[in-house]
Amino acid sequence: MSQTRGALFRLTLGLVVGSVALTVAGPRTADAAVTREEVERAIREGVRFLIKEQKENGSWQDYNDGRFKTGVTSLVTLALLTAGEKPDSPAILKAVAYLRGFRPGQLDSTYTIALQTMVFAGVAPEKDGNRILANVDWLERAQIRPDAAPSSRGAWPYGIGRHEGVDNSNSQYALLGLHAASEVGAAVNPEVWNLARSYWQGAQQADGGWGYHFRDQHSTASMTAAGVSSLVITGLRRYQGAEHIEGGTIHNCGKGGDNINLGRGINWLANNFSVGQNFGLGQQWRHYYLYGLERAGRLAGLRFFGEHDWYREGAEKLVHEQDRLSGFWRGGGGESPLLATSFALLFLSKGRAPVLVNKLVHGPRGDWNHDVDDVRNLVNLVSQDWKNLLTWQFVNPAEATVEDMLQAPIVFFNGHAEPVFTAVGERRLRVYVEQGGFIIADACCNSPIFHEGFLKLMKRVFPEEEYKLKPLSDDHPVWRAKHLLSPTAYPLWGIEHGCRTVVIYSPKDLSCFWNQLERSERDKQNTAILKAAKVGQNIIDYATGRELPADKLMAREVHDFKVDAPKRGALRIAKLEHPGDWNIAPLAIPNLMSVLSKPPLNFDVTISQKPLRPTDPNLIYYPLVYVHGRAAASFSKEDLDALRKHVDPGGGTIFADAACGSPAFDASFRRLAAELFPNNPLVPIPKDDELLSTRVYFDLKDAQYTKAAGGAKDYPQLEGVKINGHWSIIYSKYDIGCALERHSALDCKGYNYDSALRIAANIVIYSTLP
Template structure:
């Protein structure tokens, strides 16, 4: 399976136009909305089959030029959605598809369109002779349909004396040949060079492409065709191991054109499908200042009919199965999991134009699920980087990050992100490696330093054992999870040249699955970012963040947790959270009624800190506390402290709270009803499939003063998914923490009166 990304050449201009790209919609685009649209579209498309089990409506006559194209397109779309959704009806062995598959296998296409769509459908079937044999026949037919000008026309067996090429058929010929290559049936490099030369020659001075010689007005759909065909061809013609950026005029001009002209409402669904391919092939998240997938998907969702179809005129076909197939392709492929985001900066950030694309292709084949990849600017809000579990930075020179860019990197890792930096060019790239170490250490406030990682490190063993692991892989941690992985080993060279004999691919796979927490893969839309949504608050919650211990105490391992918690309370609970850092030695219940304490490592307090903490509890203050990452050393020392402050026989109880306790249940104003919780995969290995919260309460003088969770809340609140964290999933931590905050705040207000 292909991640739809053969090559991304120099798209710097496009990304530069999108520095502060934002999309606003009345109803935010969510994965649930897209999934629901896909399901309804699939239902409608399956219902529109003919009695023969195909989709031959407009071209049912076997003698018609495009016979077979409709069925091939519908099958292609459904198989793609089947890679995207857990729908048994869409698997190659499903009864619902068998007659269509048999039809496509036997098809002898007469047109380039039908042949291309047949090739794309066959390429998604298992690599067995009954599928690869007709695919090879179609590949040969497509290659033989090339006209003297190196373009393609309508006919698969053209009379060259009368045939004319056009850029739409030429685009589909390239797509069909590429699909065959993806299934292991390649074409000579010279053919791809010929195709590349054709499209470069057809580029116009305004950066666009037109349909054909008698219709020379450039347009969005044909420009998308030109850009994507050059990207496809250069996968085969350019795998150079550069240290500097390549200046590609046709691609830069074409992407500029798309950035200036992009508007989904200007395109039919054939054109929208073409533009989507550019987005996925180039890795570009934005066209100009606009998020092409979000805007395109929103446009499609508004167009979907109540019965699930889309109905627009394409190729003179008015029946909805063609439009519906193109819409399903756009929605499904654009929501694939994003492997890594690659960071653009002012320097050779993308000298290896195919490295991440090659890695994503390998991952797609290994995991048997398509992965996308993206390029993102270092000047956008770091929330835009959170739709992938890790941020890849490559280079051979000092990136010269500005203070604003360094702040963005800090925000990203504090929001649960993982940075993965790769020095290219061996010793020629030493300046990059030296600079990266300095930047990474600085974003932690110089609290953490890189250390060498061995093969047994969780970040290098979450996917599988790595043979011949290079010695120069380093990690920087907050004590709970890796924040930054760096290597001077030129892994990019292996990805760029598809050298799978090296450990470069396994290293990246382990980092990816580590960053995902070895949980079910999230789609592109399932970002952990929580946007600001200011509105009229029903309450203001004042929270003291407790600083404890000496200078080396790890009391603030997840500084991003409370900013994100504040946005959750703002968005979902009409609450304004105001936090301040308060030293435990200065904690006073008269001024701080509600506090949160957490940490990593052994908790060692001075006499004054212990005295202040007991006075806070005795005075009726309320505290929430958790072991960050589920750290056992902190949990053990914290529980020992509580037993020391309130030994047996005192007027205090420290006991497990019932699941129905009001602190969890959310059965109060602006709370969220909580009937069950989910623990992370690592925690489930120890406690099994428990679905009740495991929190302890300390009551002093019959008043609840502490809610304690030995399982992590804070890393979840930060948005961290990394393997090694023991606690609640992000979603459960979010709801549980909001409910506890609202409940404890209400108690604190009552006691303060």
């Protein structure tokens, strides 16, 4: 992440209803000192504590002398699952077997039945489908019906018929249980969502927050977080605005809006933000509040509440408060160590979930967010398909750094009017793509104005003629990335940049259909919505190669590729020009050299590469020559003579790879090697060779192949030509160069970024050895 954390970072979303603006990020404070490794250690130690406390029968000590039987067991089990315990681990198997022994009638508690439902949905929803349905039925019957007083109508008490126990905490957990059930296919009566939404809107205080009871005198942080997440959950099930779809036609397109109550709740959390206390209650139920804060931030797509990076600040606080000896967290005001530790693990584990898509803010004001649930719904669909929790967030490229933008591998934007970014924002879009990012866009409501504006924007961001936006070919891999789609399914356009397509744009609306993905059962069966969803999944699978993004705490590094003057004695690399696409990954070598120049390697290197023809007399100053491409490469007799002389007797090394495993380049390079040294054929480099070991630098036995190359972890498949006991030609039929640009498309046969970096580093270091 960027080191300029004292800089102002103000992001005012264009979610405006009436005169209320929703501010989600403001002046940014310094990064919390917490590291990814510290969080992982804290999670491991917390898991160890919880498992140690499990009883022989699979349960954990009930709360308050058994008042909420099985509630703690369900909460702990949920925390363990979220923290990475496998469903078939001994602790989870014992816990779930214990929970299956209790039916709703035996529990009679909103908390316990909701939490049990969340566990069943997270472990084996197919096996526990009837149990989930029974719990849904109980929760629906427990909700206070429409004929009750407004102060309780649509809320939940502690149990069926217990009106005296109605409160916002019970109501929050009932919705969490129903939401978990609906996400695994259980039908929930739409009226339940409608009643609950009306209740939460009516229960909101004048200051924008929520209290424990309907319109309490004082708002609290825990209940305001509950109010925000409850509005989002119920909003996913009840359409806001006039937009609807019949057949393939969008009626009242773009006529919707964000909810004024949601904006006021988020502003309350921003204005009263703290991870050290549950504002309004001090230390009481603080860990319960942090779990609610995580949920509110994640569901609303917010990285910041006001000026606060809520996950980093909360993680730093929790990491430093954990009991280092036993691994638990001490609760306050009613929280036992079991409860506090479970809530802490839920915050740490869920809150760091990878961000898949950044939804970009752009002008004119508010035009960027006509479909408030489009990205949320698409990311949820991909999460279910990948079986991993993924998130999304709002980002303004005029204010966010490139490092911030790289927290997600994809950015998305659309609109009705011409998209307007600042000059700084446009430059950051270009750098974001050069650093491995991917752009998805569509013309909301098929807007011709946005379409023309988008074409102009792309010409400014990518002015080079070779990066022209044009329709994707019929054989583009996006049509088969997940679903087999006809190229006529959607009129997708793209920009090729280096090894890959880096922009995919649809002049036909996609987002309005994505916005309906979580609506009524009728909408879920609409063929136009289903087709748009498949197109969205295909684009995301192509853009990412189905590789999970790193979690939130993984540092994103932006390499500086400015041209630097060669220094005496510095390691330099020449990139070989040839009649093919010799520069398909223009930033591969600068990326590599930038890493080599930093700890722990600390090589004295020249970051920029030198493009040279084989016959250039300056080639003598570049002992390592890199060559790659996707198309076939051809060389003249003069080229061959010069390269042969450079290697033997010149002592130079040729390093080559086939971009994305291209068969055309592979065949042409094998011809080149045979013509250069007919008596020294390319042979596989043995797995025990020093080149692949720590005798050079990195141990390469666990190189990670991309899914297109089989997805295995194994030694890299390198071949070479040995002259005078030295590998003078080192070749990979699998891609290295495109991976060094963080290219991860589904069709690329090669290695992932980390493995490509280690392989290339070993080759560079090996080439310098005497």
